[in-house]
Amino acid sequence: MCWNSRHADQAANGGGTKECSMTISPTTDTTRRLRVALIGAGLMAKSHTLAYGALPTLFPALGAAPELSVLADVDDARAESGARQLGFSRWTSDWREAVNDPEVDVVDIVTPNWLHYEVAMEAIAAGKHVYCEKPLAITAKEARAMWEAAREAGVSTVVGFSYLGNPGVQLIKRLIDDGTLGDVWSIKGHFVVDANADPSLPRTWHYERSKAGLGALGDIGSHVISLVQALGGPITRVFGDLATVVPQRPEASGALSYGSKAAADAPLLPVENDDVATVLGRLANGASVVIEASRVGNGHPFDLGVEVFGSKGSVRFSQQDSYKVELFLRGEEPAVFPGTTTVTLGPGHGDYAAFWPFPGVTLGLHELKAIEIRNLFQAILDGTQAYPSFEDGWRVTEVLEAAERSSRAGAWENVSH
Ligand SMILES: NC(=O)c1ccc[n+]([C@@H]2O[C@H](COP(=O)([O-])OP(=O)(O)OC[C@H]3O[C@@H](n4cnc5c(N)ncnc54)[C@H](O)[C@@H]3O)[C@@H](O)[C@H]2O)c1
Structure with a gap:
């Protein structure tokens, strides 16, 4: 998008470039922005973020585009450097803060497995849609509770079976x-x-x-x-x-x-x-x-x-x-x-x-x-x-x-x- 608009500007103005916004992708006025909180800054944080970045280019007619809002990691340094490297606007070392942030629509859980249940249940209670890595939980009882809570709350969910x-x-x-x-x-x-x-x-x-x-x-x-x-x-x-x-x-x-x-x-x-x-x-x-x-x-x-x-x-x-x-x-x-x-x-x-x-x-x-x-x-x-x-x-x-x-x-x- 940036490349195209720069070249369109050059063509219209006879040279020179203009600033283009931080938009990572083509969007229209009808595109719904979905603000993402990513919980965890490890291996899969990178994979998910690459996919968010590619989404509007791959699926331009989707009608929704991600906004990388906040990244949470228990480790301060990982949270800060992760947010910077991956392109999130804000960071925190308290996942609860990110999950309950009113400026967040989707909670994406890429923490170690034992945290999936706790984070997802809090996200669902806060009315957020949830993307959670596999395996969904440590126990089937927890996983079932997660599914039932999401169904009752009417939020959308997806599991990272890739x-x-x-x-x-x-x-x-x-x-x-x-x-x-x-x-x-x-x-x-x-x-x-x-x-x-x-x-x-x-x-x-x-x-x-x-x-x-x-x-x-x-x-x-x-x-x-x-x-x-x-x-x-x-x-x-x-x-x-x-x-x-x-x-x-x-x-x-x-x-x-x-x-x-x-x-x-x-x-x-x-x-x-x-x-x-x-x-x-x-x-x-x-x-x-x-x-x-x-x-x-x-x-x-x-x-x-x-x-x-x-x-x-x-x-x-x-x-x-x-x-x-x-x-x-x-x-x-x-x-x-x-x-x-x-x-x-x-x-x-x-x-x-x-x-x-x-x-x-x-x-x-x-x-x-x-x-x-x-x-x-x-x-x-x-x-x-x-x-x-x-x-x-x-x-x-x-x-x-x-x-x-x-x-x-x-x-x-x-x-x-
Ligand atoms: N779908 C796939 O192909 C695939 C591949 C690899 C891993 N996974 C899954 O992704 C999840 C994450 O795996 P990973 O390899 O990225 O793990 P990782 O160990 O590389 O990263 C986990 C991150 O979570 C952070 N973390 C730990 N406790 C936290 C807390 N209380 N609050 C916030 N952050 C915390 C750690 O500091 C670390 O940065 C796991 O559930 C794993 O099974 C899926």
């Missing part, structure tokens, strides 16, 4: 819903990373049961559960096997971020949640589910995939190769080269056209976050819930809890929904 908006996932959903794949017989999904494979990495909040909830299963497995339930419906029974393979890690100290190291002489503290999780499950329609989550999967820096097997064919999607899905349809194999077909994703698939006018470009996490925020803003304009809502977030936490119960008991467990 990948549900990928055009490849949207295509798979369409192939299931329109019957192309036939009856869904089984779904398998995995999210394996090696970000935590180094045992010398410090014991941050991610390894504490009370602060993170589950480990690999809650952190990244929750994405797979959200995908499975979005595609196949509710998971009703599970058999979980949760394992901690690095039982102790050195105490963390100082400011922490991904890749930071603990002091060489730091005392070792227990890891309180799972590094590797395998979950077998059943969907309401009887279909079989396999979910794998690992945060110590050496050699797999970022490996998220889902595969659906139906009575008429199968389809496979990998976030690493998110420009395509692999599709097999029984009876439609080409005679000469039978097997799967690569469907290259393009402007005809889901929200792809917002990003590129030609097919084959991989969409990454920051871009998917823009789709998520678009969903929230559209829901706010329409007075509805966004997708995926706090209800979807709560239903994932029920699966997490059932898997943990099952792992402890060594037996199948029903999932409450």
